[in-house]
Amino acid sequence: MDHTTCLFEHLLGLTLSTAHAPTSSWLTVLATSAVLLISCWQWRRRRYLQLASKLPGPPTYPIIGNAMMFATRPDEPLQICSELTERYNRNPFKIWIFFEFSVVVMKPDDVEMVLGDTKQFRKSIQYENFRSLMGGGIFTSTHFGQWRHSRKLMTPAFHFTILKGFLGVFFEEASILADKIERDYNGESVNCLPLIGLCTLDTICRTAMGVSVNAQNGGGGDFVRDLETVLQIWQNRMAKVWLSIPFIFALTSMKSVHDVAAKKVLGFTDKVIQKKRLRLKQEKSQTFVESSDDVSDKHCKMAFLDLMLESGMSDIQLRDETMTIIIGGQETTSTELSFALLMLALHPNVQEKVHEELDAVFGEDCRTAPSLFELNSLEYLERVIKETMRLYPALPAIGRRLQENIHVGQYEIPAGVDVGIFIYETHRDPATWGLQPHLFDPDNFLSDKCRQRHPYSYFPFSAGLRNCIGQKYALLQMKSVLSTLLRRFTLSPGPGHRCIEDIEVVMNTTLKSKKGFNVVFELRNNNSVQSCA
Numbered sequence: 001m002d003h004t005t006c007l008f009e010h011l012l013g014l015t016l017s018t019a020h021a022p023t024s025s026w027l028t029v030l031a032t033s034a035v036l037l038i039s040c041w042q043w044r045r046r047r048y049l050q051l052a053s054k055l056p057g058p059p060t061y062p063i064i065g066n067a068m069m070f071a072t073r074p075d076e077p078l079q080i081c082s083e084l085t086e087r088y089n090r091n092p093f094k095i096w097i098f099f100e101f102s103v104v105v106m107k108p109d110d111v112e113m114v115l116g117d118t119k120q121f122r123k124s125i126q127y128e129n130f131r132s133l134m135g136g137g138i139f140t141s142t143h144f145g146q147w148r149h150s151r152k153l154m155t156p157a158f159h160f161t162i163l164k165g166f167l168g169v170f171f172e173e174a175s176i177l178a179d180k181i182e183r184d185y186n187g188e189s190v191n192c193l194p195l196i197g198l199c200t201l202d203t204i205c206r207t208a209m210g211v212s213v214n215a216q217n218g219g220g221g222d223f224v225r226d227l228e229t230v231l232q233i234w235q236n237r238m239a240k241v242w243l244s245i246p247f248i249f250a251l252t253s254m255k256s257v258h259d260v261a262a263k264k265v266l267g268f269t270d271k272v273i274q275k276k277r278l279r280l281k282q283e284k285s286q287t288f289v290e291s292s293d294d295v296s297d298k299h300c301k302m303a304f305l306d307l308m309l310e311s312g313m314s315d316i317q318l319r320d321e322t323m324t325i326i327i328g329g330q331e332t333t334s335t336e337l338s339f340a341l342l343m344l345a346l347h348p349n350v351q352e353k354v355h356e357e358l359d360a361v362f363g364e365d366c367r368t369a370p371s372l373f374e375l376n377s378l379e380y381l382e383r384v385i386k387e388t389m390r391l392y393p394a395l396p397a398i399g400r401r402l403q404e405n406i407h408v409g410q411y412e413i414p415a416g417v418d419v420g421i422f423i424y425e426t427h428r429d430p431a432t433w434g435l436q437p438h439l440f441d442p443d444n445f446l447s448d449k450c451r452q453r454h455p456y457s458y459f460p461f462s463a464g465l466r467n468c469i470g471q472k473y474a475l476l477q478m479k480s481v482l483s484t485l486l487r488r489f490t491l492s493p494g495p496g497h498r499c500i501e502d503i504e505v506v507m508n509t510t511l512k513s514k515k516g517f518n519v520v521f522e523l524r525n526n527n528s529v530q531s532c533a
């Protein structure tokens with residue numbers, strides 16, 4: 001008997017037994033009505049249930065489906081899905097949460113059926129959490145026309161000519177990070193994620209809003225703290241599936257903490273937008289006088305917000321898109337940078353090649369900002385970054401709510417179902433990446449090898465219509481930060497990891513290493529900042 005039928009009969013059984021209770025007749029009426037209602041509902045969903053019954057999936061409990069599996073291991077949704085991937089031999093499988101099922105796919109052909117289909121534009125229910133800060137911005141948007149309009153307005157802001165103007169900011173912030181490591185941690189082990197997180201936060205605030213929150217030097221105050229609070233609560237809601245139900249979340253104390261923090265973060269962004277609008281107006285009427293209250297970053301005159309300000313977007317749209325860029329561009333890059341440093345620390349032969357490449361491009365100079373040409377010439381470093389994103393994609397899974405039925409392999413999945421695209425496992429498929437797909441090998445990204453692969457076998461920035469708008473930005477920033485650090489330091493692994501097999505991953509807003517990112521930084525050839533000035 002399939003699990004759907006089990007669920008159905010359990011529901012009926014439960015209600016019927018109540019109906020048999022020797023109580024007054026209104027109870028019988030109530031029970032009979034409930035049976036009828038459930039029967040009608042199940043009858044109307046019969047096609048949905050029939051298609052579900054054909055898909056493999058773990059055994060379910062009545063009513064709650066597979067929710068217990070996630071509730072008992074709240075820190076391990078990724079591990080659970082990886083175990084199921086292996087159990088079902090990389091074929092699509094279903095997961096029941098209460099009365100709805102989702103399907104997880106990871107084979108390149110199956111991924112293509114979803115991401116390659118422009119009709120499957122809508123994101124899955126989990127993205128609703130993000131609306132408290134991103135509103136209807138392009139990451140969360142569910143309305144095709146609105147999304148296309150905003151994406152069209154925003155795309156020119158991510159052109160290379162604009163990104164080139166950010167190189168100075170990328171380098172300045174990376175240098176602050178390198179100075180701090182040299183001053184406070186030279187020769188010591190440090191968990192580099194928090195340090196890098198502040199660096200990417202400063203960078204994204206400067207390039208998105210043109211405002212320096214100065215988090216690396218202890219600035220940013222409420223904005224940084226409140227943003228952190230909201231992200232932490234989002235993470236909690238994602239890990240504990242029941243908290244993603246608004247009614248249940250509203251019963252917890254987390255809801256009010258979340259709402260207060262989110263309101264303050266949005267208030268900060270609103271203020272920046274108002275000041276920028278005023279400044280623009282004054283500049284146009286030539287009445288602008290610089291004041292101490294001026295929010296603009298002197299070194300980043302053309303932030304994304306400045307570019308979007310004249311696009312005709314309303315203040316709410318501007319706020320949604322600015323927050324979308326900040327959230328989309330901060331955690332993701334800090335996660336990938338931290339994994340890249342850990343990979344380099346664990347693979348001295350790879351690190352040596354990176355050093356050779358940097359020395360060939362920059363010589364002994366470690367104080368000058370790299371040009372776009374120099375960053376583009378760092379081909380080996382780029383392969384290191386790509387390989388890091390293969391093994392540790394910052395967003396290990398993404399989701400779509402199907403707008404039309406699709407076929408994946410021998411299965412039909414009905415419209416309305418959420419499909420999880422399990423990037424993490426696509427990137428570790430032995431059919432694509434060989435018998436030891438968990439090993440770190442930047443040569444996986446030699447151009448000959450890339451050409452031979454399925455186009456949907458590697459997509460850390462997603463693929464298709466709703467791919468990452470910030471991917472060029474991210475690659476440039478990551479190259480800038482890694483080259484700045486590696487021009488100055490040699491890395492070795494800190495406590496917790498002696499080899500790649502020691503790394504255990506966990507979902508915490510983005511993918512993270514369970515034991516942290518402990519790395520020992522040592523100045524190269526005993527160079528001090530003074531000697532390489």
Ligand code: HEM
Nearest residue numbers: 138139328329332333394395398461462466468469470474
């Ligand atoms: C290594 C860093 C990054 C990774 C791994 C990454 C990954 C992704 C992925 C997988 C998606 C698709 C999400 C989905 O389909 O649900 C996405 C979308 C997006 N990303 Fe990134 N991202 C990175 C950096 C950035 C940066 C730096 C920015 C902005 C400056 C950014 C802005 C966005 C936006 C706005 C979207 C939504 C696009 C749309 O739906 O039209 N990302 N990113």
